[in-house]
Amino acid sequence: MPRTESHPDFLWSSPEPRSSYDVVIVGGGGHGLFTAYYLARNHGITNVAVVERGWLGGGNAVRNTTVIRSNYLWDESAAIYEHSLKLWEGIQEELDYDVLFDQRGVLNLAHNLHDVRESVRRVNANRLNGVDAEWLDADGVAEFCPLINTSKDIRYPVMGATLQRRGGIARHDALVFAVARAAAALGVHLIQDCEVTGIEVDSGRAVALQTSRGRIAAGRIGLCAAGHSSVVAAMAGVELPIQSHPLQALVSEVLDQVLDTVVMSNAVHVYVSQAHKGELVMGAGIDPYNSYAQRGSFHVIEEQMAAALELFPIFARARVLRTWAGIVDVCPDASPIVGPTPVENLFVNCGWGTGGFKGTPGSGWVYAWTLAHGEAHELNRPFALERFETGALIDEHGAAAVAH
Amino acid sequence: MMRRLAGGGLIDRSSKLEVRVDGVSVSAHPGDTLASAALAAGGWLQSTSTVHGRPRGIMSAGAEEASALVQVEAPWSEPLVAAPAVEIPLQGLAASTLPGLRGRLTGDDEARHDRRHAHCDVLVVGAGQAGTAAAREAAGRGARVIVADRDFLPVDVDGDQVTVLIRTTAVGSYDDNFVVLVQRLSPERRRVWHVRAGEVVIATGAYERPLVFPGNDRPGVMLAGALRTYRERFAVAPERPAVFTNNDAGLDVARTLDAIVIDLRRGRTVVGTEAGPGGLAAVLVAPIDAPADAERVECDVLGVSGGFDPVLDLHRHRRGPVRWDDRRACFVPDGALPGQRVVGSAAGEGLPEVAAGWLLPGEEAAAYVDLHRDVTVADLRRAVNAGLSSIEHVKRYTLAGTGADQGRTAKTNASAISAELLGQRAGDVGTTTTRPPVEPVPFAVLAGRARGDRFDPVRTTPIHDWHVEQGAVFEDVGQWKRPWFYPRDSEDMDAAVLRECAAAREAVAMMDASTLGKIDVQGPDAAEFLNRLYTNAMDTLKVGRGRYFLMCRADGMVFDDGVALRLADDRFLTTTTTGNAAAVLDWMEEWLQTEWPDLRVHLTSVTEQLATVAVVGPRARDLLAPLVPDLDLSAEGFPFMAAHDAAVGGLAARIARVSFSGELAFEVTVPGFHGLELWRTLWASGEPFGVTAYGTETMHVLRAEKGYVIVGQETDGTVTPLDLGMDWIVSKAKDFVGKRALRRTDTTRADRKQLVGLLPIDPHVRLPEGAQLVDVDSAPPAAMIGHVTSSYHSAALGRTFALAMVRRGSERHGETVYAPLPEGTFPATIADPVLFDPQGARRDG
């Protein structure tokens, strides 16, 4: 359990902002911190600031349910998420920090013939993309995770599941501490309580940020403000095909360990894991309306509980300790946008929807490359804003659906 | 040691109850809580703490309890319940303490928990003084009032329009004064109330918080106000109490209990505690400026009071504003939300001023800020020294305030001490966010009746009972149960499907097609409306005729398909795919109402009003003819895609020559309540011809042999009509929704995936649906060029076959591709998607 003793004596200092940086990252969440870290680590660019409106990691970084996997359908997605998963696999050594990254496997259950077909399709695509993936039939599911109700007489019986054994979970706040510390140690300025109020654009080129802590000039600006992507981009006159919605999640109290894998079901709307501390962590549905309020409606939680008990009757007496919501920025094709904008020197990394946490190292890695070179890396080139114009979408609704 | 006094208290001494704690019998009275009974018996429900394994006991008299969390075992089962909030039921309470405070899951909950919806003018949460007064006032002016109180004491508010709910906690406050209550109906059962209130009065009181000093976690140290509650309400009191306080409320308790007073405001503090039998032996008291100079003060229990925190959960769930009150050292409401009031001590009224100073001298590693999570002052100091300045970071570094008790008694101390360590004012670091639920709620209670059969409705057709009688195996399609296949004797699915297919191709077979969505489109502009939505023209359709159609989203991707029958100039009956019926109606209504309100069209879902039976096969005419003697069923008299109204065996029906199999076929539609009779009538007529029932699997095989697509199987939201090779259905003459999108850069790419047939080189190999295809048989990673969308054994072809979406597929017929699978790589030849009867010779029988 990561509490005081397991964290290092020192994490980061809080410097006053300089008047100018080579690169300024807007948003101190997982994506922003990893971007800053990799700018310094991979590209030697250390005159970098991360400006954060509140506290580092205070947005979706610590509101998500920490599921990590890379078993996406399309080649473009598999490539970027698999790159991210590979980084995850070395993250504890890389950052010298125990973030409780645990490859306990991720099951995606299939409950009807359509699910089965799509699951098999995804497993086969994953394997050909070098991503580990297995298809389990219902007996295989029962054997792998006996806690799941695989009885044939439930409303939507389990017909099988995809399994990515390399998938798993990690401790989100430890990850924030780890990356922030590593970035700060390389000279990155972490500037909290610093709200961006404007982006100065001069002749089509972004030159500086106006912030609650003064003007900060920047060679390049990387927007990384999930939950506020549209708002921040609009400051530079950039419109994004993004809608922001509350996504609720919940935890139970600390319970004896009963569930040793991650279980997700699109059809029954469940995704659940048990954290190392012992609490059950569950994602609920997205509230349908646009919102920046970080709270959702109660019926979403009630429906979530009914769904959870359909698959896990043993959870009946577990108790909901806390519910909360993050704001997810969703793209029309359920895939992110990572790359240049029509404004020179202004870049955007957004639209990870419900699945950003797993992508943070990979996202930071390619975004740092993009900010260092001024153009997209081959891994994020398909995730360009232009795809909405050409129609070359990366439609991951099938693989993403409600569940991450 | 605590003990029960000879008299007093709100307990019924005339009656005795037995409680079992860790298997040991404890005696109690009605009116007791588990905690008061345990204390009366001289115990503390002692357990060990989560991390340090330190002994801990009851520290409060309410739901804020951080230490005495027990596993209730009977008469219901629940983990980590605050013992002071457990009312002793009339029979059979058993509970056990939980070493390390980890709850246990004990299986499913058979109890049926309710849900109820209520509206009221005023919802009062909390029936203390302020809440009772507010409720009476509202009742007095004739308002509909609901009063909810978490305790089990009677509430004294009367009135015709007053609903008093005791044992009821308001667990969450949501937009527009929607408040969720959880009421305990019996030990086993609870009811969730969804209350929409005109006004919400938050009268939830205040929690006392402890002082943070070395040894403050030992059993025997409890909140001063709890000592008063145990004495006055439960007649349980210590023998030699002491009280350590920084405010007058604590002093007041000390007077009531005749306790030794250690008053921080007089410069005295506690620097250590000593365990004794049944609680403490003594506390070490020292001048605050000379902590080493301690004296030993004997006492068995130490009441502590570090001030009070208004209970503002409901206010904060909706981001009600708060401000730091320096004198009373707590957050108080800074105005209320629209339609809400915070009253009484929840608003800070009557709370005592407290002495300044949060960091007390002494061993910081023994001074507990959060008893539940075992967080000490030393932990907070380490967090601050690590560079953390946000209380949210401190919380995550130390886990302070994150326990099962929601950190109720810990949060303010944690923020204020952190602030002091940071050299800031107590209120400046803010406080961590409060989230629903106010108290933990079991999953099963929230799930309510939506369990088992009631998890999601089951939709069945009027003919369902017949399918069940015949031993059909069902497939879930959306909420529908559709017959998948009808195994006979020991047949497996493959055998059953081959038999059903053969019947349809060689004799006659029947399928229940009632689940297809059906929308009645009426109005003078009906044809124009459908013209705008469908890829092909509908205005040219003659009355009495049908036409297959496709529908796209605005992005040009195939959304749905079906058949539209023109019943009159101004009336069409259109079908949708089974799973898409609701979405298609939504889609059509959206366009009609929001884009084309000038069109005079009405849309009505008639899916469940009608039952449809498909009669398929070369003998279909023979089956039907005796039932419709006056109807000319010949190919000329009743051509393909024609429709006629007719009496079928006496049932008013519509017959349409629609075929999703390539065979001669009639779809017979009747009002839903005649569906079963129709089926039986048709069946009886078909028996001489060996009529066979077939399910969705056979339907899929028959249509795939003909290269007909299933939306959602061949398509996945990324497929255009042109990708399906269905240029013939895409009107060049007129516009339709999605047409323009077909001319985008990506949708006009030459190397898009296109629908093809696929013949495995080994005719016995059935490729799995979802198999990916590659050009070169090599080890992964490999570039995929497509995937198998449908794959079957074909009775008609005498071999396996598949449909697939393949890059440039339409120009690659005859080429070989490979399906690499875990069990091996299988070559297959690309073919035209229409593998059976490409001339369409069978359609007319």
Added chain:
Amino acid sequence: MLLIPCPWCGPRDEIEFRYGGEAHVAYPADPPVVDDLELARYIFYRGNPKGRFQERWVHQQGCRRWFNLVRDTVTHEIAGSYLPGQEPPA
């Protein structure tokens, strides 16, 4: 659980409604002539402001009619509903 004022039925719980995103985004008057960018904007781009928002809802479990709503995306406060083609409330 929002309480949404359906202009035809009166205030009803949010679960009776379906959300329709930004209001007043018209389908191109002459779709064949719009360029790819305009088309992309129609299909994929919708307003996403922080604050007051004119948005569409349909009373799906009730009268099944579409209407517009002015709602604050931060406080969720609803200023009022209005019919398609009407002006939003102040």
